[in-house]
Amino acid sequence: MSEAILYSADGDTETVLAAPGLRVSRTRPVARFAFRGDAAAAGKAGAAFGASLPMTPLAANQVAARAALWLGPDEWLLLAADEPPAAIAAGIEAALADVPHALVDVSERNLALLVEGERAARLLNTQVFLDLDLAAFPVGMATRTLFAKAEIILWRLGDEAFAVECWRSFAPYIEGLLLEGARGL
Amino acid sequence: MLLIQCPYCAVERPELEFRYGGEAHIARPESPSELTDEQWADFLYMRSNPKGVMAERWRHVHGCGRFFNALRDTVSDRFLAVYKAGEPRPAIEVSAPAAPNKETGR
Amino acid sequence: MTRFSFWELARKALNAHQDWGDQWRKPEPKPAYDVLIIGAGGHGLATAYYLAREHGVTNVAVLEKGWLGGGNTGRNTTIVRSNYLWEESEALYDHAMDLWQDLSQELNYNVMYSARGVMMLAHTVHDIQVFKRHVHANRLAGVQNEWLTAEEAKAFCPPLNIGKNIRYPVLGAALQRKGGVARHDAVAWGYARGADKYGVDIIQNCAVTGIRRNADGLVAGVETSRGFIGAKKVGVVAAGHTSTVMDMAGVRMPLESNPLQALVSEPVKPCFPCVVMSNTVHAYVSQSDKGELVIGAGTDQYVSYSQTGGLQITTHTVDAICELFPMFRRMRMLRNWGGIVDVTPDRSPIIGKTPVPGLFVNCGWGTGGFKATPGSGHVFAHTIARDDPHPINAPFTLDRFRTGRLIDEAAAAAVAH
Amino acid sequence: MTQIRRTRSGGRIDRSQPVRFTFDGRELTGFAGDTLASALLANDEHLVGRSFKYHRPRGILTAGSEEPNALVGVTRSPGSGTPNLRATQVELHEGLSARSQNRFPSLGFDIGAVNDLLSPLFVAGFYYKTFMWPKSFWNRVYEPFIRAAAGLGVAPTAPDRDRYANRYAHCDVLIAGAGPAGIAAALSAAEVGARVILADEQAEMGGALLHETGATVERQPADRWLEAALAELAANPRVTLLLRTTAFGYFNHNYIALGERVTDHLAVPDPDLPRERLWQVRARQVVIAAGSIERPLVFPENDRPGVMLAEAGRIYANRYGVLPGRSIAVATACDTAYRAALDIHAAGGSIAVIADLRERPDEALVAEARAAGIRVETSCVVTGVLGRKRVRSVLLGRLRSGSVTAAGTVNADCLLMSGGWTPNVSLHSQSRGKLVWDAERGAYLPGAAVQAERSAGSCAGVDGLAAVLADGAHAGAEAAREATGTAHAPRQIVAEGGEAGIGWVLGALPHDRDAARVRAFVDYQNDVTAKDVKLAVREGMHSIEHIKRYTTTGMATDQGRLSNMNALSIASTALNRPVPEVGLTTFRQPYTPVSFGTLATTSRGDLFDPVRKTPIHGWAAGQGAAFEDVSLWKRAWYFPRGGEDMHRAVERECRTVRESVGLFDASTLGKIEVVGPDAAEFLNRIYTNPWLKLGPGRLRYGLMLNEAGFIMDDGVVGRLAEDRFHVTTTTGGAPRVLAHMEDYLQTEWPDLKVWLTSTTEQWAVIAVQGPKAREAIAPLVDDIDLATEALPHMSMREGHVMGGIPCRLFRMSFTGEAGYELNVPPSRAREVWEAVWANVEKLGGCAYGTETMHVLRAEKGYIIVGQETDGTVTPDDVGMSWAIGKKKRDFVGMRSLARPDLVAEGRKQLVGLLTRDGTALLEEGAQITREAVPALKTPALGHVTSSYVSPAAGRPIALAMIADGRARMGETLHVPMPEGAITVEVVPPVFVDPEGARLNV
């Protein structure tokens, strides 16, 4: 999994917490879009975007620095780290000129945290109620869910690596709970 | 906490991801202004509130965001079926398992 | 019937209490009654009591599917107050409040009505506006209610945390000093014993399974697990089960039944002097005479008749209690239970006649009807006896959902219990 | 003398590690591995507590979590004690400080014990019959007295500094209880590869194996096998072993809550460790292996310190190396007590007698006891004990055809008793599983399961070690098979010893004592006697639920674990109805009390609810702003300068905005991007206003009703393109509005091609308002023409500011002044804000908060949803019929507006109010009446919804909702206050610039 290409954390300033078997870091900005439409629209959008929009529930499809996450039967989150949002949007809109759909830039709405390490799943399970066993939540799975009282998108990037997407103003709350949870984990 | 199968995500998730939407299959009238006050009140407020199998709406609000319907036994809280919005109520007519009569001990 | 008193207790003690008799009889149902009350909760029993005592209607039976007082009357957090917003509600709940004052003496049964004060906390500017509106409205209506600053609130309830270190600091409170708590079981038992004294038959383990109407559509009686019982009038006071009972008469109701939870801590020495409610963070707490903290939690979001609820409802409330009273983190929950409450769209009860002649209904008290028990029974008895609502319950019709004349305490107050 | 009752050897305590502790301030010593109870007993301390009602001296009855008597308070630091802990569960650690409870001044001499003398009066339900006269005495005298006497321990008074943690977990098989059954289940389930959680409430796993000294498992001593089995489980990464962890609640759909006590047993806990941890487990399958609980005998004075359950005596001897007394009598109806007597005897204890109720107990057992030199009496019943704070001697009676004759006294300082065993069906019952009465065993057993659970071992009525192990192994294998789909034969485990315990008795024992004078306790903690139960029945309490509530039996902190079956049996006799017809009371969670901290977990302070802050928050905080909570957001409320109070600050801010320019952070407003070919049609149905003809680049104020016709939310909506709208909502209403829209879209109008996306946090919103607003922003705008002709009031453009920062620029006003709202990316918002601020400062402007915003809009008569409206208000009520599209066929709430009461006369309508004297500030929420001094209960005409000192009007102004308000213009009304009424005049609700001329500068 080439997660480094999409999400990157660099430098100590991004570190929320580092402990044995555990690292939580903030990521650099990426372009994000909420894409809504039917399967036909999604098909065209995928072609234009460069990473096809998965049709299987909870699936994610990553191609280099772009990814499309299934969020609902007519809803995807598109992520891209290689171009500014406006350029990406223009490309998709052009391809979908006659197809009803909605493409909304939410690059600024969300922030992402990377939660990595041997104890990453355990840490997340202090506030995420999903079964994070690899069999139940395999690498590549993405879903909207809750982190305590904050809505997040949880995406498993590797055996021991997760991305947590949340709305910007919820990030301090999530970080606070991660720090709290890491104590005496 | 209930465990609810979302027919869109095809997974079971804890109730916290869902928002209850009340009784299902109460369609908003096509032309409300043609209804009498009684009919309108029926639509707005009157509910079957059954003790037994109930068709109800849920929204997977912290998941796929979709509304769907479920048949649930309101005595045991067991789900008998979930189905997508717009689909007809499944024909499972399971009679509610008799509630243990705690009051009399019988 | 033996009159209860200290001297009677002492006298009976001499014979090792062998001489006490039934507090209420266990009659077999008669073939027919003038009035049948469905549901032996506090409201049903009070209705029967006042029918007999105030209206001379004594050929009455109260039918109860389980044991009397076993419904919400036996499982509520017993908060009694009357500082509601709308005139209609003020009149209704304050009528009950008046009756609470002498209820023990009236029933010759100590219902332990304890006027320890009910304090409702404000945590936001909006809360302050809403509570002050209540205080002003109540003053004009002669309903006790006063505004306290946070410091005054703390003085009234010393364990309260009014520090700024909590998520929603306390900004003030509305206090009704004569609000308080009462011993829930004793209310049911006291009314049962009182009604029984006047000849009302209380028939337990008798579930109503059908409502029979005669050719003219008038109520004729009810089918029960113990056979048919005839009646000229039937009053339905079945709380969480109202929809199912009314359905037997073909009447649809604007109700949903939800589990509402409560819990008690282990008993401790007196540490909490009053009742505190906070709707913003969702906490309802008082300490009973036995010493447990009695805590009201919330309702599950879905319709259920299961008398149990989700853990998240309980933890949500305990979260709030621990914020407001941080010393209570080391207290422990002893028991957690649920009741089934019937909730109307405007969170106000329905008390009155129904489309079926001879059929009356008293329901929709939702999460907050214990406090109204005496008043509700009193006006409902009037309604049944006269076939005409008492002025106090006249606005609480079923018809208001057609006209839109709602009495929306929820919208106005956002306070549940 | 220390630890005089300690055996010479044996037990699982560490004799090399003495531990000092205090009880009621006295220093005592025990060993590592002791519980407080075992350490007290080692020191021959039996008197540990006082009962609830009669304050009777009480000792240690059990060795487990079912203990009703030996409750203590344990203090770590002043004010943060934990009351009501069971001494049998408190693990000893260096420096432990425990106190007895419910006594004054001391445990030995307790004034409350007068209640015991008054007990002939204080029978069940006595308080319902008295304390009613004189009436005023209830609140002043009686109730305070009752309260002071009741309650057990003392609540902590200091805020709890400890931390609590949470963990969600999933597993294939959750096993509650790690006795032989639970361990066998775990071994079998783990063998299949199942994910297993095995939890036990005790400090060590093993259950009965921890004291089954005689038994062998797999041909090894039981404890040796136990060690190996636990090591095997611990080595398996798919197995989680949880010690000191109680499965306390069994909820819907196999959701089980566990409480783990992490640090209370440690002398000096690591500060990083939480005190307790809540585990919320969703298990595919549950195996309940919770064992069974021995039952007390109900005989006179059965509550004296020194009276103990037989198996507890055995546990103290075998597991803790403590003899429960110097001379020990045993009274039983069950074989297991013989094992206790023999083990204690083997450990060096002296057994005075075994009094067996049964006529013909197992001959081999009797022979074994007699061979050990123990006196065994059959058909022999204990009829009482002598001694007040400690058993001195035991009274025996001979049972012959139901009647009892005295059979002498035995000197003993300890009496062990056994009435048989009650299977622990609590969790099964919580899971809604039914119970089945087994008349042969005199017990309720788990019946058919409702959820995915099964009971195994002793709690399922299986008896004898070998059978229990086999049952556990079978249950584990079955559970794993159902959870994982993989079948595997259960682990075969051979065992010897730990024989089944046959024999039982229920209810009050017959005796030859004066019935009127003696009391036999059924519920120890709540002081409920056999007589109380009978009295309740006599008074007509025929339901077991009434009996429970009238007597309080089963309502103490042990929830009737020891008492319920005896109470039930006594009730059954009194009612003359068989036990199963009387029924049981409901088992409820928690299984044992669980601390509030464990339930609240990490939820405190800023982690109680998310604290949402805008990108401008830091700046505002730096300027010394005061903040208010609005839903989850912190909003700048006002910006005091140089010691200003709120009123002064707001007055200055208001004036500044009207005179020059103000800067306001509106980022918290909800935003929804509505996109799709049917977007306009959708909004047309959702809002009262018409949308089809709004041109791109235009804004419109939208009003939203709920289906009942009442105002639900409002906000400005901009049309970005034919198929794209930028909708704004109130701060608090944002989630509600989005949900409301989704509901209609998905379920009523799924054919509409339109999609909703929350963009609340995609855009930070900087509002610039005032006559110099344009001046303040103009230098920063890259590519938008701000001239009124190009960008008139209520229009918008997309463009850039500050050299390329994207911006949706709205020209709109909520103040009555010309104004702009700059929607910019949050990551750049602070930059833009500060740039605008620099200009604003230069122009003599200021930053303002929500309070000033409220004043400014009130001066213009703009409503705030939730302040002017309260969920009962229609558009017409607030004079906004203009917002209703007259030609619309339908919109949400439209039909309701035609309901009789919504078109009736006399509805409350929005008006303005001016106080007659021009100075008095009305209080928001104050009532408005016709008379200055209305008669009590005269309905008010309405109330004040908003009230401020208006710098623009130069006087206080108010908005109000008044019945028929619009017809009352010019009328004089009154606002009665406690200090006297304030006279007001009804005026139109616009106080500044009614023509709106200022908007277009």
Ligand SMILES: Cc1cc2nc3c(=O)[nH]c(=O)nc-3n(C[C@H](O)[C@H](O)[C@H](O)COP(=O)(O)OP(=O)(O)OC[C@H]3O[C@@H](n4cnc5c(N)ncnc54)[C@H](O)[C@@H]3O)c2cc1C
């Ligand atoms: C957890 C909880 C906390 C609460 N806290 C408060 C509070 O603090 N303050 C407050 O004022 N209120 C509170 N309430 C609400 C209050 O308990 C109720 O509004 C009130 O007790 C209702 O009384 P009732 O007599 O109408 O109903 P109930 O006591 O429920 O009586 C109805 C009776 O009808 C019987 N019945 C139903 N169907 C049939 C049938 N078919 N045949 C025969 N009998 C039938 C039931 O068995 C029941 O006994 C709370 C409720 C709960 C559940």
Ligand SMILES: NC(=O)c1ccc[n+]([C@@H]2O[C@H](COP(=O)([O-])OP(=O)(O)OC[C@H]3O[C@@H](n4cnc5c(N)ncnc54)[C@H](O)[C@@H]3O)[C@@H](O)[C@H]2O)c1
């Ligand atoms: N029924 C009888 O007559 C009887 C009597 C005495 C001894 N025994 C013997 O006792 C043993 C029974 O074995 P078993 O495994 O069934 O029971 P057990 O008593 O050995 O083990 C039960 C375990 O469950 C734990 N527990 C109970 N409830 C719990 C909860 N809610 N959460 C967490 N832990 C909880 C207890 O701490 C205990 O360790 C056998 O050896 C049997 O012969 C049986």
Ligand SMILES: Cc1cc2nc3c(=O)[nH]c(=O)nc-3n(C[C@H](O)[C@H](O)[C@H](O)COP(=O)(O)O)c2cc1C
């Ligand atoms: C005000 C109040 C106080 C209570 N106090 C106790 C208590 O001290 N101990 C206890 O076990 N239960 C207590 N209960 C709960 C009852 O045992 C019981 O759970 C409740 O009446 C619901 O009945 P159910 O659990 O049998 O369904 C109390 C209930 C109420 C309403």
Ligand SMILES: [Zn+2]
């Ligand atoms: Zn879903």
